[in-house]
Every structure is written in structure tokens, then in C-alpha cells.
Amino acid sequence: MTDAALLPDKRQVAASFSRAAATYDSVAALQRQVGSQLLARLPAAAEPLSWLDLGSGTGHFSRALAANFPRAEGIALDIAEGMLRHARPQGGALHFVAGDAERLPLRDGSVDLIYSSLALQWCEDFACVLREARRVLRSGGTLAFSSLCTGTLQELRDAWQMVDGFAHVNRFRSLATYQALCRDSGMALVSLDVRPEVLHFPELRQLTGELKALGAHNLNPGRPGGLTGRARIRALIDAYEGFRQPAGLPATYQVVYGVLRKDS
Secondary structure (H helix, E strand, O other): OOOHHHOOOHHHHHHHHHHOHHHHHHHOHHHHHHHHHHHHOOOOOOOOOEEEEEOOOOOHHHHHHHHHOOOOEEEEEEOOHHHHHHHHHHOOOOEEEEOEOOEOOOOOOOEEEEEEEOOHHHOOOHHHHHHHHHHHEEEEEEEEEEEEOOOOOHHHHHHHHOOOOOOOOOOOOOHHHHHHHHHOOOOEEEEEEEEEEEEEEOOHHHHHHHHHHHOOOOOOOOOOOOOOOHHHHHHHHHHHHOOOEOOEEEEEEEEEEEEEEOOO
């Protein structure tokens, strides 16, 4: 099975994140941390005349980009219209656009910087995302992204495997796939690395509640339908307890950071 076949339908992704717009910021500590680290990876001499926040969500990093580059024209783009409605009144970008990273509604060579934090893991065709990024970037422009790869939420996945054989946890493409596609993108690969980020929760319900509030609960194709029975939840809790650490129940995110440059 290919990496793409493991990914959820983008219409379901858009609907899930639209519903989560009002609750997202209250539980987005990891997203803030990762996005800030991605900002720090932008080229030191970057002075874009225009930037695109790709998968802009509630607009937190659109506002950060506007503060960093006050003379640049900013575009916030997201597939979830509910996120855009939430972000627009808070400003940051000049334009708020509903769009798909695999079919960007932008002209060729129209932006100097594409910033995308924890959004591209939901795209089925990452090669197409890279082609679109290369198309809309001006010569010398930069694509900086963070995403998730296999191994993310491995503890939750393993705990569910002890309970039943269904796909209860979102699946992500492999690091090797990111490496190969970035290498073949036609852009210069400035950097690409993966860093684990581990959150800890006092109880399992805090983790599952956070995933729901983020809109990032189980969106897998082939996921089990209907309600999860009480006995299976009890079995899941017991299985996850086997991973408990002194700080609490761990939830590991394997975060990929990439920076690419369009040289021509």
C-alpha cells in the first residue's frame, strides 16, 4: 500500500478542521512550538515582498509572518473555510483564500516565501504540493514546511493494536518519502530533518480530547464506524498505561522540518 493510500479524504479533513476552528487555539501548544521553530529556520536574510501561509488555520502564524515582514503582502490559504472565517477578523494577511495545496489558486512566480506548518501531512500527493510550490515561487524563493511522518502517536497506535486490528490513529507518510520527493522536486534542498516532540498527559481522555479539539482525531480511510464500546475503551486505557512515564502518558510526534529554495 502506498503512503498516499493511507491518507484521509481532504473533504473530511476540511470539514473536521472547520468544525474545530473555535477550539483549536486552546489546545495548540505543540503547533505553536513547531511553528515557532519553523520560523527560526527561515533564511536569516529573508526579505520577501510577498508570502503565503499555506494551511494557515486560525491565522496565528499569518500574524507572526506579518510582524516579521511588515512591508510584505501576505496571503493566508487554507482548505478549511471555517478556519478562514475564524482567522479573517484577527488580521495578519492581506488576503484570505480558500484553496488546496495541490492546486494553488495563485499565479506562476507570484510569491517569495511559502511557510507551511503542520498542514501538508494531510495532502495526499506531496509531489504535487512541491510542484505547485515551485510553480508559484519566484526565482530565489523559499519553501519552509513542517509536517508529520510515520511514528507519530505511536504509543496510541500500539495501544489500539493490543485491543483490535482497526486503524484508529491517523497514518502519515514515511520520512524516506519526504526525502525522496524533496530531492526530486527541482528545488535546492537546504535542510530536511526530523525531531521527535513528546507531550505528556495525566490520563488518556486528555489526549483524545485534545485531538478532537484540534480536528485531528481519526480521519483514516477504513476507520471503524459508530461508537467505541465501553469495554474497548477500558481495554485501551489499560493498554496505554503500559507506556506511562513519570511525567505522564507520552504522545510522541515525529516532526519533519524542510527548507527548499527555488534557484531558477
